[in-house]
Amino acid sequence: xxxxxxxxxxxxxxxxxxxxxxxxxxxxxxxxxxxxxxxxxxxxxxxxxxxxxxxxxxxxxxxxxxxxxxxxxxxxxxxxxxxxxxxxxxxxxxxxxxxxxxxxxxxxxxxx
Amino acid sequence: xxxxxxxxxxxxxxxxxxxxxxxxxxxxxxxxxxxxxxxxxxxxxxxxxxxxxxxxxxxxxxxxxxxxxxxxxxxxxxxxxxxxxxxxxxxxxxxxxxxxxxxxxxxxxxxxxx
Numbered sequence: 001x002x003x004x005x006x007x008x009x010x011x012x013x014x015x016x017x018x019x020x021x022x023x024x025x026x027x028x029x030x031x032x033x034x035x036x037x038x039x040x041x042x043x044x045x046x047x048x049x050x051x052x053x054x055x056x057x058x059x060x061x062x063x064x065x066x067x068x069x070x071x072x073x074x075x076x077x078x079x080x081x082x083x084x085x086x087x088x089x090x091x092x093x094x095x096x097x098x099x100x101x102x103x104x105x106x107x108x109x110x111x112x
Numbered sequence: 113x114x115x116x117x118x119x120x121x122x123x124x125x126x127x128x129x130x131x132x133x134x135x136x137x138x139x140x141x142x143x144x145x146x147x148x149x150x151x152x153x154x155x156x157x158x159x160x161x162x163x164x165x166x167x168x169x170x171x172x173x174x175x176x177x178x179x180x181x182x183x184x185x186x187x188x189x190x191x192x193x194x195x196x197x198x199x200x201x202x203x204x205x206x207x208x209x210x211x212x213x214x215x216x217x218x219x220x221x222x223x224x225x226x
Contacts, residue, residue, distance in 0.1 A: 032213050043116075043203065043217040044155065089154045093213060098143060099168060100215060102154030 002027045002094045006103030013080050014111055021106045023090035024072040030092045033073045034100070035064060039086045048075070080110045114138060116218035118204050124224045125194055132190045133221045137206030144187050145205040145215060146179055148172065155203055155217075161187060162209060194225045 003026040013019050025033075034049035050057045050064045050073065057064050063076040077084055087107050091100040117136045125131050137144045142163050147155035158177070159169045163184040173179075176194075181187040191198055201222050205215040 034214065036217075043219045046214060046216060049214060091154070094157075098160050098162075098207075098213060099145065099157035099170075100155075100213070101157070105152070105154050 002030060002092050002101040004090060004092050004101050004103045006090050006106060008106060009104065010107045010109070012109045012111065015080060015082060017080055017110075019077045019080050019084070019108055019110075021075045021088055021090070021108070022072060023074070023092075023103050024070075025092040026071065027092070027094070028068075028071060032093050033064070033066060034091050035075050036089045036091065036102075037086045038089065038105075044089060077108075080108075082110050082112050084108060085110045116204055116206050116216055118202075118218040118221050120221055121219060122222050122224075124226065126226050127194060127196060129194055130190065130192045131194060131223065132188055133202055133204075133223075134186060134188050135204030135206075135218055136186045137204070138216060140208065141206035141216075142184065142209050143207045143215075144181055145207075146187070146189050147203040147205065147217075149201040149203055149220070150199075158189075158202075191223075194223075196225045199223055199225045 006023045031052040036044035037047045038044045050066050061078045066073040087105045089105050090103040119134045144161045146158040149155045159179050161181040176192045179189045201220040203220045204218040207215045
């Protein structure tokens with residue numbers, strides 16, 4: 001089945017810096033890769049996703065890149081702001097099934 | 113509010129009691145998922161429905177757990193004879209069958225088993 005690894009587990013940056021979170025997946029048939037942001041005590045919120053037919057997708061300060069050959073995908077946040085502080089999860093679908101397999105999360109702290 | 117809703121938001125119960133949670137998906141979404149999340153971890157899949165059919169169940173879902181979606185709209189998750197290890201956040205998500213697999217989560221039900 002699918003296995004998703006996520007790094008780093010914690011990331012501290014200064015406001016205005018960039019942040020990069022990386023994930024690897026095991027199943028070469030996976031074709032959809034979402035990223036979720038979860039603030040303390042709140043629901044996971046879908047912030048961006050990418051499908052296997054593209055290599056990069058951007059939405060304002062957030063971008064996701066996908067390298068299918070290496071089986072890894074990354075979340076890039078530019079010009080970080082204190083409100084970006086949260087736990088970020090990557091995910092990939094289990095082959096042939098609808099369920100998502102989540103990474104272990106990255107706690108991002110943006111200091112003013 | 114047109115998002116996924118869950119009730120109750122918090123449940124405290126004693127070990128051995130039965131509990132039931134409810135999820136109302138986004139109205140046009142025909143797929144509904146249950147996940148469990150413990151502190152410091154990502155959500156773990158429990159089960160999934162397409163319309164009223166339960167199409168997949170995780171090995172995490174012991175025989176004490178049962179889920180239903182009788183009319184293809186809201187769903188219930190019941191845990192019988194609760195154990196302290198069942199303490200977790202139970203999250204529901206929904207998605208459309210066509211067009212992709214964007215899953216949108218509800219606020220969750222936090223279960224504490226004493």
